[in-house]
Amino acid sequence: MTGTRLATLVSVFLVILLLLEPVAKGERKQSGPENLVRPETREGRQGERKQSGPENLVRPETREGRQGERKQSGPENLMRPETREGRQGERKQSEPENLVRPETREGRQGERKQSEPENLVRPETREGRQGERKQSEPENLVRPESREGRQGERKQSGPENLVRPETREGRQKGEARVLILHPIYAGSHELGLRRFGEELMRRGHQVTQVRWRSSKTSQVTSPVQVVTLSPNNSDLRYPYMHRDGTFHPPTAMLWERPRRLWQVPLNVFSVVGAHCLTLLGDAALFTHLYQANFTVALVDVIANECSLALAHRLGLPVVAFWGFSFQGGEAKAMGVFQSPAIVPAFMSDVGAEMGFRERVWNTLMSLAESALIAYHLSNTDYYIQRLAPHVPLSHQLLREVEAVLVHSHWLLDHAKLMPPHVQYLGCIQCGPPAPLPHPLHAWMNGSGEAGVILFSLGYTGFEASAVPGEVMGAFLNAFARLQQRVLLRFNPALLPTTPDNVMVMDWLPQHDILGHPKTVLFVSHCGQSGMNEAVYHGVPLVAVPIFADQGDNARRVAERGLGVAVDKTEISEERIYSAITTVLRDPKYRQTARRFSRLWKDEVEAGESGLEVAVRWVEKVHNHGRLTHLRLPGAHLSFLQYFAIDVAALLAVVVLLPLCLVHHCVCRRCFKRELLGPSGMSSKLKVN
Numbered sequence: 041m042t043g044t045r046l047a048t049l050v051s052v053f054l055v056i057l058l059l060l061e062p063v064a065k066g067e068r069k070q071s072g073p074e075n076l077v078r079p080e081t082r083e084g085r086q087g088e089r090k091q092s093g094p095e096n097l098v099r100p101e102t103r104e105g106r107q108g109e110r111k112q113s114g115p116e117n118l119m120r121p122e123t124r125e126g127r128q129g130e131r132k133q134s135e136p137e138n139l140v141r142p143e144t145r146e147g148r149q150g151e152r153k154q155s156e157p158e159n160l161v162r163p164e165t166r167e168g169r170q171g172e173r174k175q176s177e178p179e180n181l182v183r184p185e186s187r188e189g190r191q192g193e194r195k196q197s198g199p200e201n202l203v204r205p206e207t208r209e210g211r212q213k214g215e216a217r218v219l220i221l222h223p224i225y226a227g228s229h230e231l232g233l234r235r236f237g238e239e240l241m242r243r244g245h246q247v248t249q250v251r252w253r254s255s256k257t258s259q260v261t262s263p264v265q266v267v268t269l270s271p272n273n274s275d276l277r278y279p280y281m282h283r284d285g286t287f288h289p290p291t292a293m294l295w296e297r298p299r300r301l302w303q304v305p306l307n308v309f310s311v312v313g314a315h316c317l318t319l320l321g322d323a324a325l326f327t328h329l330y331q332a333n334f335t336v337a338l339v340d341v342i343a344n345e346c347s348l349a350l351a352h353r354l355g356l357p358v359v360a361f362w363g364f365s366f367q368g369g370e371a372k373a374m375g376v377f378q379s380p381a382i383v384p385a386f387m388s389d390v391g392a393e394m395g396f397r398e399r400v401w402n403t404l405m406s407l408a409e410s411a412l413i414a415y416h417l418s419n420t421d422y423y424i425q426r427l428a429p430h431v432p433l434s435h436q437l438l439r440e441v442e443a444v445l446v447h448s449h450w451l452l453d454h455a456k457l458m459p460p461h462v463q464y465l466g467c468i469q470c471g472p473p474a475p476l477p478h479p480l481h482a483w484m485n486g487s488g489e490a491g492v493i494l495f496s497l498g499y500t501g502f503e504a505s506a507v508p509g510e511v512m513g514a515f516l517n518a519f520a521r522l523q524q525r526v527l528l529r530f531n532p533a534l535l536p537t538t539p540d541n542v543m544v545m546d547w548l549p550q551h552d553i554l555g556h557p558k559t560v561l562f563v564s565h566c567g568q569s570g571m572n573e574a575v576y577h578g579v580p581l582v583a584v585p586i587f588a589d590q591g592d593n594a595r596r597v598a599e600r601g602l603g604v605a606v607d608k609t610e611i612s613e614e615r616i617y618s619a620i621t622t623v624l625r626d627p628k629y630r631q632t633a634r635r636f637s638r639l640w641k642d643e644v645e646a647g648e649s650g651l652e653v654a655v656r657w658v659e660k661v662h663n664h665g666r667l668t669h670l671r672l673p674g675a676h677l678s679f680l681q682y683f684a685i686d687v688a689a690l691l692a693v694v695v696l697l698p699l700c701l702v703h704h705c706v707c708r709r710c711f712k713r714e715l716l717g718p719s720g721m722s723s724k725l726k727v728n
Contacts, residue, residue: 216240216662219334219356220249220264221347224271224315225287227256227500228569229340229363232447235469236338237264239651240658248332252315254287256499269325271314278314279307287311291506294587295608301387301408309419316346316423320353330354336662341370341438345420348437349428357661360441364568364589365453365596366462369413373438375675376459377682380406383456389591391599392454439675442667443657447568447650451636452575452596461670463657466640466650467572473555483543484558487525491560493620494553494579495519496529498565501587504531511611515563516542518616524560524624527553554579560630561623563616566593566605575602578637580629582619584608601632 218240220233230251237247241263251257253270260266270285271278281287290305297303319325329350337351341360351358362370367378368386384390385405390398417434424431432440442461449466458464476484484492495515497507512535519526520539528535532544550570553559554577562574566583571593574581581603583594594605604619623629648656661667680686 214244214663216245216336216659217332217334218245218247218658218662219329219332219337219351219354220247221319221337221339221344221350222249222251223340223342223344223347224252224311225254225289226251226340227289228498228567229342229361229500231499232363232469232569233338233340233361234260234262234264234266236651236654238262239655243655245659248334252287253285254289255503256289257286269318271318273314278311280311281314285314289501289503291501291503294501295506295508295511299387299389299585299587299591299608301405301412304412306415309416312343312346312416312419313423315344316349316420316427319346319350320423320427326350326353336658338658339441341441341444343416345417345434345437346423348434348441349424349431352431352437353428357665358441359658359661360444361447362444363447365448365592366444366446366458366464367456369409369416370438372410373413373417373435374441374444375439375672376457376462378406378456383454384592384595385409386589387591389595391595439671442661442665443670445654445657447572449572449575449640449650451640452571452593452600454596459670459672461667463653465653466643467569467576468651468654469551469569470573470576471649471651473552473577474549476549476552476556480548480553481556483525484527484553484556487558490523490525492553492556492558493519493522493524493526493561493563494529494550494559495526495563496548496550496565496570497584497586498567498570500567502565504534511608514611514613514616517613518620521617522620561620563620566590566597568593571597575633575636576640578630578634580623580633582606582616582623584611600636601628602636603629603633 218237220237222230222233226233230249234249237249240247246265247263248265248267250267250269253268257268271281273281273285274283276283280290290308293305334354334356337347337354337356337358339347339351339358339360341348341362342364348358360374364386366376367383371378380403381394381399382392384392384394385402386409388402388405390402394402421433424433431437444462446462446464447468448464450464453464475481507530512530516535516539519528519542522541524541526539526542527548528538528542528544529546529548529550530544531546535544538544551573554562554573559577559579561582562570562579563582563584564570564574565586566581567590571581571583581597583590583597583603583605584607585591585594585605586608597603598605603623606615606619644650674682
């Protein structure tokens with residue numbers, strides 16, 4: 041009896057779970073047309089003017105006979121323009137054609153503006169106009185921010201807003217106007233995407249790059265128009281910034297703290313406020329960007345959801361740039377599921393073939409990663425709700441990007457399931473090396489058969505003054521014992537003495553040096569760009585990861601046989617010397633690197649380079665707008681729905697409930713028979 045009741049209770053619990061799961065999830069459809077009209081919220085409101093949703097297309101009979109009624113801004117108005125002629129002074133309805141014919145409004149002083157996109161983002165120009173009748177702009181159709189509790193449903197005015205760039209000037213000529221948007225600190229991504237922008241301009245497009253002032257900001261000589269922003273930090277409310285808004289990356293902390301996800305200081309996320317308030321709260325900036333008439337936004341999406349919100353307000357389709365292997369919280373938010381059993385979590389330092397203990401560790405890291413990205417997105421959503429309440433929230437903005445350009449190659453990443461709109465580029469800056477300056481070229485050629493070792497700790501998180509003295513001492517002592525010449529990227533002023541075989545340069549052409557035939561080894565922090573360049577040119581590595589994804593990269597370098605890894609906590613003269621000599625003396629590392637280089641270059645010669653692939657996708661989005669057919673259809677599903685756990689629960693109930701009932705009936709009959717005995721009398725009565 042106890043087992044039967046327990047099975048029955050389990051079945052009932054599964055039924056309750058199945059019924060409550062959609063409610064707990066808040067399972068309101070995000071992108072369907074029904075959200076535009078929400079008819080369920082209109083019931084009982086007699087005489088209320090209907091919104092211009094798609095249902096108006098199929099119920100024209102409800103409009104007949106309503107003489108003098110102000111027409112709704114629905115699609116049916118597009119078919120009856122003749123009813124508007126001659127109505128002088130009549131308040132224009134926000135019909136879709138008004139969105140694409142702004143040139144017909146020029147010069148009409150004092151005329152009430154049609155529902156152009158700037159109205160979406162300049163609510164401050166409307167303050168104080170009490171009683172003003174709002175135009176039936178597309179965003180008014182959904183304005184879910186006025187309906188509290190509808191999380192994630194802040195839709196703009198339907199899909200047509202994302203495909204309006206073809207109405208902008210220049211589209212007829214095939215000329216794209218690309219807006220590059222970075223997070224508040226982009227590091228090497230700023231350099232790479234500017235190089236990408238220069239290629240777009242060479243092909244006849246126009247490019248504007250919006251960057252942020254940091255301690256690494258320098259003068260730019262480029263055909264790309266560069267706009268430099270800085271937040272207002274006069275009251276020092278934001279950490280890691282001066283009063284003038286100049287951002288200083290905490291490079292010293294990167295050496296002091298272990299390379300773990302939970303070591304990321306939470307006050308780093310407070311700079312999201314500086315980023316969002318400047319991008320979304322500056323009306324003059326928006327006006328400048330809107331008047332530039334961009335057609336595509338190229339967004340570096342690492343911690344940059346407010347740039348997605350800005351692109352949405354401008355009505356631009358988005359091509360996302362991801363500067364790492366495609367894993368982590370943003371990838372999950374974009375609807376790409378990655379099982380922790382086979383896909384290493386961000387900053388987990390594990391490989392693809394994991395044992396039980398590594399799978400446990402990777403699962404915990406995946407959960408920590410999800411918690412961290414949820415915290416970040418909640419901060420971002422606060423500012424989006426405050427500054428642009430009609431714009432969707434971060435998860436939806438991430439899911440709605442038209443393409444994701446991943447700055448990595450499958451040679452350097454683990455195979456994983458990807459939707460077709462996620463494209464691995466390889467390396468956008470890789471190609472034939474340019475000739476080196478004569479003094480440097482002569483120095484490298486003078487290295488003889490031993491060759492040259494290149495040393496660089498990167499750009500994004502590197503400051504020479506932040507590197508501990510004992511670390512650089514260990515490297516220099518190890519280099520002094522080598523036959524090879526060493527080209528060291530560092531501040532010469534911080535190294536009063538250097539070995540005879542070492543040349544120190546504050547800046548050097550890394551890509552071109554790696555492509556030089558005398559380069560035999562790259563001692564690197566193992567950032568994504570440097571790793572791409574080394575493997576593309578067939579140079580093995582000694583990886584010394586410092587922070588973020590560099591540990592994951594170093595693990596893949598070691599697994600692929602492209603080099604060895606040295607943890608920053610293990611740096612010593614002997615450890616560095618041993619790692620370098622191991623790679624130089626064992627030919628397998630050089631052979632593997634050259635093989636990977638041939639594979640990579642064969643792909644480029646037979647098809648397209650990474651730069652050409654990136655250009656093709658930007659042009660595709662520019663020419664065709666939304667590419668929703670390439671997205672995963674189940675991105676909106678909950679965990680229970682994605683793995684069909686709700687279906688499994690239903691099937692379990694369907695199977696188990698009848699079995700439990702049968703078992704209960706049979707057991708009850710058997711118990712009754714045993715109680716009465718063969719003669720029909722109770723066995724206890726017989727004993728008595």
